[in-house]
Amino acid sequence: MPKVLRLHEFTGPDGLRIDDITKPDPKGNEVRFNVEAFALNYGDFELMENGYVFSIDLPSRMGDEASGIVDAIGPEVTQFKIGDRVSSMPWMNEGYGVNGEFAIVPETFLAKYPENLTAAEGCSIWVTYLTAYYALVEISKIKKDDFILITAASSSAGLAAMDVAHLLGATAIGTTRTSENKQFLIDAGVDHVIVTSKEDISERVQDISKGKGARVIYDPIGGPLVMKYAGAMGQNCDIYLYGGMDPRPTVIPEMEMIRKAAVARPYSVYNHIYDKEQRERGVKYIYEALESGKIKPRVDRTYPLEDFRKAFDYQLKGKGRKGKIIILP
Ligand SMILES: NC(=O)c1ccc[n+]([C@@H]2O[C@H](COP(=O)([O-])OP(=O)(O)OC[C@H]3O[C@@H](n4cnc5c(N)ncnc54)[C@H](OP(=O)(O)O)[C@@H]3O)[C@@H](O)[C@H]2O)c1
Structure with missing residues (x-):
């Protein structure tokens, strides 16, 4: 059997x-x-x-x-x-x-x-690429020259988000907790790596983006980290809280979000995959990118x-x- x-x-x-x-x-x-x-x-x-x-x-x-x-x-x-x-x-x-x-x-x-x-x-x-697709392509409509902050960038979900950000011409800034995964992230193609145990996320993102800030923050961690990247938000920033890897309560930087006209959304691929048209659009987009060898x-x-x-x-x-x-x- x-x-x-x-x-x-x-x-x-x-x-x-x-x-x-x-x-x-x-x-x-x-x-x-x-x-x-x-x-x-x-x-x-x-x-x-x-x-x-x-x-x-x-x-x-x-x-x-x-x-x-x-x-x-x-x-x-x-x-x-x-x-x-x-x-x-x-x-x-x-x-x-x-x-x-x-x-x-x-x-x-x-x-x-x-x-x-x-x-x-x-x-x-499908889990990683479709999750990144609906957020970056369909909802936030990421454009060339946008900066995307990807926390837990060494996760499979984070790496896929980096690939989709690159398909759209955006710059991927990835975080990792320790230096151990830093070289891997550089080799994988993350444009800028921030080691959160050593560096200030908000300052680094503002430096890298020359004050523009992140158009999207793609975050499976949540918890107290959200306040640490509050200063990384650019105008109209979309924060995707899609994992809850840190079990501690997530506190939203309300005032800073109002100043930046930012939106924080608990987010899941499940909210999109059950709709036939959305599913078919996502599968087509990712299939074509894989077939062309642009992502792997x-x-x-x-x-x-x-x-x-x-x-x-x-x-x-x-x-x-x-x-x-x-x-x-
Ligand atoms: N909502 C959705 O639709 C959706 C879809 C896909 C995935 N997800 C979520 O995305 C998250 C990642 O999934 P995955 O399968 O891609 O994970 P994974 O490949 O197992 O990635 C784990 C990485 O995340 C980082 N990490 C682990 N625990 C952490 C913590 N407590 N705080 C901060 N960073 C931590 C580590 O990176 P460093 O050691 O480099 O920091 C680790 O290498 C999960 O929470 C999963 O449920 C959600």
């Missing part, structure tokens, strides 16, 4: 087990595929501790992002056929989950990915399925990370 990762208790990765389950036939608009690779996301930890934007009934399969080859389709499927090379998008689990040797996903949340990508790269696209997902390490605990440990440690952590089941 095929092996899948299932969560049995909300105790983080300790609650995960490899289970042998029978492969169900896909129903309705469901597509079944043999998984070649699946990607870990920081959000998995939040969900595994029942502290995410949605919850799940246990035991539950986990994970949003997998790539593989279609081996069966439900009777209402219109966009995919057996043999297609596909990868899954972020959605609110809803009893699905793709971490394992096979996955079943409604066709709505499945896309083909460009031939020039490996399976490991193919499962490292960064894969750090791969692990076999039986080493899933090592993979989650490495994902959580963060330091020295160089992109996505992938499991090859």
Whole structure:
């Protein structure tokens, strides 16, 4: 029987087990595929501790992002056929989950990915790039010469935001907590790196931008950090609070935001991916950028399925990370 990762208790990765389950036939608009690779996301930890934007009934399969080859389709499927090379998008689990040797996903949340990508790269696209796409392209309409402040820039989400900022001709300023990831960020293409344990974020952004300030602050951390970058805001700054990696309460710099006509928005790709037109626009934009080679997902390490605990440990440690952590089941 095929092996899948299932969560049995909300105790983080300790609650995960490899289970042998029978492969169900896909129903309705469901597509079944043999998984070649699946990607870990920081959000998995939040969900595994029942502290995410949605919850799940246990035991539950986990994970949003997998790539593989279609081996069966439900009777209402219109966009995919057996043999297609596909990868899954972020959605609110809803009893699905793709971490394992096979996955079943409604066709709505499945896309083909460009031939020039490996399976490991193919499962490292939609969560990070679509999240950056709606914020930077559709909502903030970033332009050439804008400055984007990306906190936790070494995260997969941060690196994807840098890529999208560059597609738009903007300058990416990335933060990291310590010097350990600084060289990696420079090598990855971040235009300016700020080490938050040593440098004043607001002063550095104002220096780099020659007083213009950031048009967007793309921040998965939140908490007290927000007050530290308050002085980095440019006119009409959009602050995207999209992660809450710092569990402490987020305090908004209200007066400074009024002066700058700034907006702070709790933000998620889930708010956009359920709308068919938005989803299709995002997938087309990112697909074309990948196909042309202008952007490419960064894969750090791969692990076999039986080493899933090592993979989650490495994902959580963060330091020295160089992109996505992938499991090859
Ligand atoms: N809202 C959405 O739609 C959406 C979509 C995608 C991701 N996200 C969120 O984005 C965040 C990043 O996800 P990811 O999968 O890209 O993460 P990841 O690749 O695991 O990135 C982790 C990096 O973040 C930094 N970091 C970790 N803990 C931190 C903390 N407490 N304070 C400050 N920095 C910290 C570290 O960088 P340094 O050591 O270099 O500082 C670490 O390398 C998560 O909160 C996730 O839920 C949200």
